[in-house]
Amino acid sequence: MMVRALSADFLKIRGKGIWLLALIAPIGLIAMQALNFGLRYDYLMKVYAADPWGGLIENILMFVPIAIILGITLVCSLVANVENQLSSWKQLLALPITRTAVFSAKFVMVLLVLCVSCILLSVGTPVLGFALGMDMQNIPYGDLIRLGLVPLMGAVPLLALQLWLSLTTKNQGIAVSFGVTASVVSLFALKFPDWMPLKWPLMAYIGPGQTKVISAGLLLGAVITLAGLIHFNRRDVN
Template sequence: MMWRALSADWLKIRGKGIWFLVFLGPVGLIAMQGLNFGLRYDYLRGQYQADLWDGLLSNIASFVPIALYLGGTLVSSLIANVEHQTSAWKQLLALPVPRTAVFMAKLLLCLLLLAVSCLLLSAGTIVLGLLLGFGVQPIPYTDVLRIGFAAYAAAMPVIALQLWLSLSSRNQTLPVSVGLTLSLLSPFGLFFSEWVPLSWPDLAWSASRPWLFSGAGLLLGLLVLFPGALHFARKDVD
């Protein structure tokens, strides 16, 4: 059931601008760091000459949390608005498909789209490093993949919360406002306690045991997911 709902949702997002957002995040980050290193090439190359790739990854990593939170907010809102704007919820939920399957299909679609963004970020990082001449040192493929996907796992609670809010409210002011607020606070994540989930995407890159924060994000994301699916299954929709 969920896979049929996912296939239908995949077709619905055509022409909705969602794919533009999926590409905009990673391309924007890579372009920004390309400009940063291009304008200060000699200085930054000298500063990071011991490990050029680590210098590039560290500069990109500081902007990944805000991109994830903002991207998750906008993608969730646009996916929900496909049904809200056409008032199609009653017709959709009248079909012989469990409400939980509808919720899970939209969650999976959101996660797949954000995973594509993370993959594009990793690929773009390698391309940028090669263009900057960093190919003289071995490419740290594990760290290149970790820069996006570790933070992605750590940000899962916020992504699940954003989809829950977006699907539950016809007026997207609240979910978008919450997402924007969290995005603006995310650059200060390292100043928060490690018990604050908002800091986990940063710690998933910079902590001595980063896997703990990625794992905590996945676990808390599941804990947020269950009440969200239950609330959606019981809620009356317009």
């Protein structure tokens, strides 16, 4: 049942700009670092002479958490708006499909869209490295894969909370304001205590305790998703 709902959701988001957003985000991050390294090439190559690839990944990583949180915010809001703009919640929930399937399908769809965006970042980073003249025989494939996917795992609680807000609040300004605020605050994540979820996308990559952080992110994300699902199942739809 959820597979049918997921297929229908993917059809609904065609032409809504969600896939374009998933494409623009990694391209924007890579373009920003292309400009950064292009303007300060000699200086940065000297600073990162011992590990140019590590330096490139480090500079991109600084902006990955804010990009992921903003991406979560916008994708969740756009997904909710598909139903809100058409006032189709009542018709959707009147179909022979459970609310659990509807909620779960939207969660999976948002997660898949974000995964595609993160994979594009992992693929685009070595392209930038090649353009900058870095040694292609020393590409840190493991770090590139982690750069794209590991911060997203740490951000699952934020994804679950943002989707919950977006699907249960008709005024998307509330959900978007919350997400934008969280993304801006995440710029100062290194100063937060380790238990704060806003720090987890960064900690999932740089540590300490990356495995524990990822596990905590997935576990808390599951708890928040369950809470959102229970609320979604019980709420009245206008």
